[in-house]
Amino acid sequence: MAAPQDRRPGFSKRAHLGLFTSYVAASAGAALGFVVLVVSLLNPTAFAFARAAANDVAAPAGRVSATTRSGGKTFFDVISGYIEAGSKNAQLKEELAVARSRLAEAEAIESENARLKALLDVRETDGTPVATARLIGSSSTSTRRFALLGAGKRDGVQPGQPVRSAKGLVGRVLEVGNRTARVLLITDGESVVPVRRVKGDISGFAQGQADGTLIIRLIDLGINPLKKGDVFVTSGSGGLYRPNVPVAIVRNVTRDGAVAQIVSDPAASEFVVVEPIWQPITELRDPTQETTP
Amino acid sequence: MSLGGDRLPGSGLFSRRINRAPSRTLATVVPWLTIALASLVPLSPVIASAPVIPPLSFMLLVGWRLLRPGLLPLWAGAPLGLIDDLYSGQPFGSAILLWSIAMIGMELIDGWLRWRGFWQDWLVASVVIAAYLLLSHVVASIAGGAFAPGLILPQLLLSFIAFPLLTRVIAILDLLRLARIRVLG
Numbered sequence: 224m225a226a227p228q229d230r231r232p233g234f235s236k237r238a239h240l241g242l243f244t245s246y247v248a249a250s251a252g253a254a255l256g257f258v259v260l261v262v263s264l265l266n267p268t269a270f271a272f273a274r275a276a277a278n279d280v281a282a283p284a285g286r287v288s289a290t291t292r293s294g295g296k297t298f299f300d301v302i303s304g305y306i307e308a309g310s311k312n313a314q315l316k317e318e319l320a321v322a323r324s325r326l327a328e329a330e331a332i333e334s335e336n337a338r339l340k341a342l343l344d345v346r347e348t349d350g351t352p353v354a355t356a357r358l359i360g361s362s363s364t365s366t367r368r369f370a371l372l373g374a375g376k377r378d379g380v381q382p383g384q385p386v387r388s389a390k391g392l393v394g395r396v397l398e399v400g401n402r403t404a405r406v407l408l409i410t411d412g413e414s415v416v417p418v419r420r421v422k423g424d425i426s427g428f429a430q431g432q433a434d435g436t437l438i439i440r441l442i443d444l445g446i447n448p449l450k451k452g453d454v455f456v457t458s459g460s461g462g463l464y465r466p467n468v469p470v471a472i473v474r475n476v477t478r479d480g481a482v483a484q485i486v487s488d489p490a491a492s493e494f495v496v497v498e499p500i501w502q503p504i505t506e507l508r509d510p511t512q513e514t515t516p
Numbered sequence: 517m518s519l520g521g522d523r524l525p526g527s528g529l530f531s532r533r534i535n536r537a538p539s540r541t542l543a544t545v546v547p548w549l550t551i552a553l554a555s556l557v558p559l560s561p562v563i564a565s566a567p568v569i570p571p572l573s574f575m576l577l578v579g580w581r582l583l584r585p586g587l588l589p590l591w592a593g594a595p596l597g598l599i600d601d602l603y604s605g606q607p608f609g610s611a612i613l614l615w616s617i618a619m620i621g622m623e624l625i626d627g628w629l630r631w632r633g634f635w636q637d638w639l640v641a642s643v644v645i646a647a648y649l650l651l652s653h654v655v656a657s658i659a660g661g662a663f664a665p666g667l668i669l670p671q672l673l674l675s676f677i678a679f680p681l682l683t684r685v686i687a688i689l690d691l692l693r694l695a696r697i698r699v700l701g
Contacts, residue, residue, distance in 0.1 A: 245589055245590040245591060246590060246620075248589075248590065248591035249590040249591040249593065249594075249616055249619055249620050250616075250620070251591075251594075252591050252593060252594025252595075252597075252612065252616040253593075253594070253612075253613055253616035253617055253620070255594060255612060256594060256597060256609050256610075256611075256612030256613030256614070256615075256616055257609070257613050258609070259608055259609030259612060259613075260607060260608070260609030260610050260612070260613050260655065261609075262608075262609070263607045263608040263609050263659075264607055264655075264658055264659055267607070267659065267660075269608070270608035270609075273602060273608070274602055274603075274608070277602035277603065278602075278603070281556055281559055281603065282559075284556060284559050285559035288559060288560055288561040289561065291561050292561035292562075292563070358563055359559060360558045360559035360560070360563070360603075361558060361562070361563045361564055361605075362558055362564075362567075362604060362605025362606075363557055363558050363560065363562055363564045363567070363568070363569040364557070364558070364567060364569050364570070364571045364572075364604060364671065365567060365604050365605040365606045365652065365656055366567050366652070366653045366656045366657070366661070366667050366668060367605045367606065367607075367656045367659065367660065367661065368565070368567075368605075369605040370563060371558070371559065408565070410565050410566075411660070411661060412657070412660055412661015412662050413659075413660030413661055431661070432662070432664070433566065433567065433661055433664070433667055434565075434566040434567075434667055435565035435566045485565065488565055489563045489565060490562070490563040490564065490565060
């Protein structure tokens with residue numbers, strides 16, 4: 224097929240001018256984009272208001288699709304559930320019995336913990352969730368990993384608050400709109416979470432790799448003690464993330480750390496919980512106050 | 517399959533031809549609207565923990581540009597990129613810049629090439645999309661995170677495969693665009 228038409232303007236002065244104007248306009252658009260890009264690279268929150276407003280406008284569409292997602296998921300769950308009902312039932316009963324006794328132990332430890340913390344006079348921020356909402360979208364094409372949350376300023380969500388699902392940590396709130404909030408997922412390259420191995424006191428950092436995995440770097444260098452299948456939870460150091468929230472499971476051990484799979488895939492979790500920013504407050508008793516009556 | 521002259525399958529949908537004419541607004545609005553709607557893909561049910569979905573809105577822009585040159589003005593990249601930036605999660609301004617450059621680039625490519633065809637359009641689109649994804653990743657990695665070009669590979673392959681399918685979708689949308697809905701007289 225030949226080229227559709229020759230769009231060279233010929234001798235028409237008007238056509239020349241039109242072509243010239245369109246090139247000028249396009250170049251101006253590119254220049255504007257460059258300026259805006261530089262501004263937003265230097266100050267990432269510069270255009271947060273525009274994004275927040277746009278997300279607020281489009282949020283209903285996201286809500287509908289989030290409902291569709293959970294509906295579709297349960298549909299397949301129902302089918303696969305019928306297929307393996309019997310064997311799974313027996314297995315679950317066994318697991319439940321073990322879990323019950325574990326739960327009793329955990330409750331005892333929890334009360335002991337509370338007693339010891341009271342003794343040390345350690346106070347923590349209250350753990351009641353700020354909001355419960357659906358994830359209504361995610362940056363699906365960009366290599367940055369963000370998700371859109373269906374709750375915003377109106378529901379008390381503030382930037383910095385950690386977001387978790389029933390299974391584990393999802394991310395933290397980055398920008399807040401009126402009814403929506405943008406969440407930096409822990410798989411994003413910019414997200415760094417202080418973590419601790421469940422067994423043994425091995426702490427480190429989990430940094431996102433934008434492909435659904437985290438890279439775990441240990442603080443104490445030396446012989447790498449990690450093994451495949453090790454579970455990492457938040458350590459709570461530095462505040463922000465509440466300790467003991469599951470983060471990742473080690474998949475491959477590298478020379479000085481590990482590559483880990485996230486525990487809570489944001490696609491699999493229907494509802495997520497926004498928690499208040501966690502900050503441990505240790506108040507040392509003021510000796511002068513104790514002497515005064 | 518014989519297409520019967522210049523008519524595409526499905527054009528019988530709008531076969532009422534006497535006394536009817538295409539609406540000027542519809543003919544102008546459809547490409548803009550479809551690209552803007554495709555920018556809302558991040559709000560789709562898929563919550564991705566890795567970038568796997570092809571950049572549909574950009575592919576639609578490229579597709580419309582290749583299938584109907586001159587329909588979108590040369591400067592269309594900036595306003596459409598602005599809408600995409602609001603939802604894509606990229607640093608703000610990256611699509612404004614890259615889409616504008618892509619529009620100018622495709623105009624220049626059109627100036628060089630004397631011939632058109634399916635394979636050539638596919639090749640041009642693949643090159644443009646690959647360059648766009650790579651530059652987007654560069655911009656994103658400046659904003660935060662490591663530069664790892666392997667990350668965009670699955671997305672890139674999916675985009676290559678999906679482009680011919682998308683051109684069929686655009687062809688159907690083009691029929692809709694030129695539907696004879698305006699009643700004359």
